Amino acid sequence: MALIEVESMVKRFGGLMAVNDVSFVIDTREIVSMIGPNGAGKTTAFNCVTGLYPMTSGAVRFDGHIITGQPPHRITRLGIARTFQNIRLFSFMTALDNVMVGAHWWMSARVWDSVVKSPRARADEKRVEARARDLLEQLGLTRYAGSYARELPYGLQRRLEIARALATQPRVLLLDEPAAGLNPQEKKELMALISRLRDEGLTIFLIEHDMRVVMEISDRIVVLDHGVKITEGKPAEVRSNPQVIEAYLGQGAAERMVDA
Amino acid sequence: MPSLGLGRLLTRERVDPTARRPRGAGTSTFWIFSIGSATLLFMGWLLPWFVRPTSSGIGYSPMDVVSSAPTGIGTFLVYLLGIGMLVMVLSPFAELFYRARKRAVPERLDQVRVLIAVFGLVSTVVVFLLTRVIQEEQLFGPIDAFTITDSAVWLTMVGYILAATAYGLRGWVIRRPTTAFAALALPVGILLPLMFHQAPVFILWAAGSLGIYTLLALGLNVVVGFAGLLDLGYAAFFAIGAYTCGSLASPKHSIHLPLWVLIFLGAAVASMFGAVLGAPTLRLRGDYLAIVTLGFGEIIPDLATNNIGKLTGGPDGISSIDQPIVHLPFATINFGINKEWYYWSVLLVVIVVIVLLRNLEHSRVGRAWVALREDEVAAAATGINTTSTKLLAFAIGASVSGLAGAFYGSIVTIVSPDDFSFSVSVSILSIIVLGGIGNITGVIVGSFVLTFVIFWMLQYLNEWSATLGQTINVPSLGNIDYSQYTYMIYGVALILMMLLRPGGLIPSRARQIELTSGGEEESLAAVQGIA
Ligand SMILES: Nc1ncnc2c1ncn2[C@@H]1O[C@H](COP(=O)(O)OP(=O)(O)OP(=O)(O)O)[C@@H](O)[C@H]1O
């Protein structure tokens, strides 16, 4: 069943068509990767889906409903959570607080409860803290619960961002280059994590440059180049697609590879 | 390779990784105690300089005793007290000296200081009691002063208690800063009017300036400190609260609502204005928002001056504002006469506001504010409604200001547009910048220091200077009007602060690191390309 449907998405920055008439579908519990050379428009597509950028034209459906034009927080609350290519944690909040911010929108304490610290607010806080600690534990961050986000090593910051996204109780997780800057061991852990999340019912949509990661975990791959979707398919199909090789290695590369 | 020990330093940063919140406030509290003690002892010693006594003539400090004629057992004790005072005044420097050399403060030093403090405390009480049973002349010798003022005794006692706590229970103060602070500040705060019953002007100042400005600073701190929105027209909400009080509790419109209703009304009306102003402007980026609020801060007093709808009384404002008269079964309290009741009311409100704001700070709302301040885009992508969260900060900040305004109107009984000029907004902003943006303790300390200097000391500086001029034979010292230099003091203080302690006197720990490492800002609207 299609969970996210992107229909003729166009995003123009002045004269630059960053995303040009791109359509694709992501099914429930699928792991879909988006690949493409630098500047292909992958992050821009992400930003359009999550409402960070208003689209020039086109539509995004989530679970059958059009979400185009909704503000980012509304889209997150509908169930689309994301991480950022250039990690955007709340640097001077503790790891625990970062995750608890993710739970902000579904906490039940009203402002008044918070002001007077009512039993309801306390219970709510306790419940969410337990949940956040649980998430930290699942991502192996328990040791760092009390440290400022910026004090964490790079690889753990990436994980913390995932924990924060998970705290929003998403149905789809959008990961923008989650493996960037990770060492091989960390990459392996990341892939295991992604598979596990999918097994638990999450749909994953990720942008990734590391082909080994992409080929190994993806059910399907969408390839973008210069804002245009050049192909889409199973890893094996995409790997052997001459257009893809050309996009990555430049004009004529495919022929040369075939010649060789 | 020689080890610089850097690695160890860095790993030690993370003392207790699983702690709920990073620590750091504790040492600030220790310093408040340490420096506060020195200040109080010093003030107790030179009391008449700091607190103008009433004309009844009782206003002498230990200094007067010593300078008159040093005979008698009492004088000897007072001398010793003076030495104790000097030790306490100098000892923070000793502490700094050790720190500068990265050496631990020797335990012996603490022990000695506690000993002196306890001895000082006991001696103070003894001297005080002796003045009640023995003729002062026998105690001190022939002096002009007949009584050491109660205030001097109190200041000295509190000073020594602070010192004994800071140095004797350093661990406790650092571990439980809030408890330590409350345990000492609360009784002193409540008893202050009794300590200064000989100087009612001081109590009125404490309520009308210190209390009100503390409230204002606490409120603005929500907007600027917690949510990170620069508001340059905060005095407007103060004005709205004050005018609400003036209109509804004065002969002006022949309405006479009680004060306790008015503080809620003032808060409600101000927060409404806050929301009305905020709704269309909060999508703006920081600097634009600052300009809009600046405009708002100018418009409100102008509207009041123009007497719109004949509501505000024009440039003269509204006068004869009611002062509460409370009838109790055993007594009648007239706030206009017994000003200490204003003091206690304001103190109660300040405490309540502090408690409530602390609750908010450590709740989901406070977290959302910090998130917003740190990274608006990430906050939005994490499900936080940035607009309503900002609006909430704006409305809550405004409501505290409105509440302060209502109190202010009642205390001074007259409100006019001049009371709410841009300079008031600047003062409040200076207080929180100086004290430590985003840190409630810092804001309170900032308001103590700045209000004391600007609204108390500057008033008397002219007199002191004249006296000094006479004494050292430089009469021109008497011609300086120091109140002209208020803004120069702000300016110099702020510049020094930015250079020496950019996070404020008591910085919030996050801000401390942030300032040393820098950070970029980017609003959601800017990212979305709509601002
Ligand atoms: N806010 C913006 N304003 C103007 N141009 C932009 C903006 N964001 C992206 N672009 C441009 O759009 C194009 C696509 O950028 P995008 O960040 O989506 O690429 P990407 O596929 O994520 O690349 P990378 O692999 O390097 O992350 C680039 O040419 C970029 O310069």
Ligand SMILES: [Mg+2]
């Ligand atoms: Mg990108």
